[in-house]
């Protein structure tokens with residue numbers, strides 16, 4: 001690289017999501033306490049933490065599915081909780097979500113599932129919604145004939161892709177993926193990771209990925225945030241994780257299983273670790 005090329009530091013990069021001082025609880029139980037987290041445009045952030053640490057609670061709070069006790073959540077520079085209803089609706093269209101297990105509506109075809117957000121937020125003629133649905137299918141690597149199939153007629157990998165196509169229906173800036181590779185075989189999981197990386201590179205998509213999948217963390221995530229003790233305990237690159245002396249981070253990223261995984265850019269690509 002040219003030495004004189006200025007490298008954008010984190011302060012100069014656009015924050016797509018900025019969470020500050022977030023506290024969330026249920027009754028007397030506090031799940032997240034004064035948590036801070038930033039996500040920058042065009043990155044894939046892997047979000048990890050022990051089971052029950054609060055990863056889903058954080059995602060659901062950011063999506064306004066759960067109330068917060070205090071703190072701010074800014075999406076694209078606007079505070080989600082103080083903007084007027086119209087701006088909030090606009091912000092909603094900038095976010096896409098892929099819930100765990102795909103969460104497609106079983107009574108609707110793939111095409112109808114993809115068109116749901118379009119029906120909710122846009123007023124488009126049928127022919128245009130059809131064209132857009134086929135474009136989204138292409139984007140996620142599904143054949144056009146998947147459009148008229150019902151979820152029960154799809155493989156696990158195809159369901160994930162169809163759900164991703166629905167998450168991308170409104171051309172969002174930020175996509176939330178909740179354990180996207182869980183339930184996929186190693187080849188399907190690796191292909192899904194490649195797809196996510198390609199969308200980041202071609203569309204400039206920003207991705208918030210909750211995952212337990214070490215392969216995804218090693219191969220496609222640009223940064224990783226670790227949730228522990230009700231806040232983001234460690235945040236940084238994979239190298240930062242590998243250098244961390246936090247006991248949980250150490251056993252997770254430097255454990256036996258992690259050591260057998262090739263890293264992004266490693267010359268020898270070996271197979272994916274299976275469960």
Ligand SMILES: Nc1ncnc2c1ncn2[C@@H]1O[C@H](COP(=O)(O)OP(=O)(O)OP(=O)(O)O)[C@@H](O)[C@H]1O
Nearest residue numbers: 026029031049050051052053054055056057058212
């Ligand atoms: N609606 C709710 N009411 C009460 N407690 C809840 C509710 N939702 C989550 N919790 C509690 O919040 C804590 C965090 O749960 P959460 O599902 O966010 O964990 P997680 O990190 O996503 O775990 P996993 O990796 O197993 O999915 C758990 O103790 C859970 O029981």
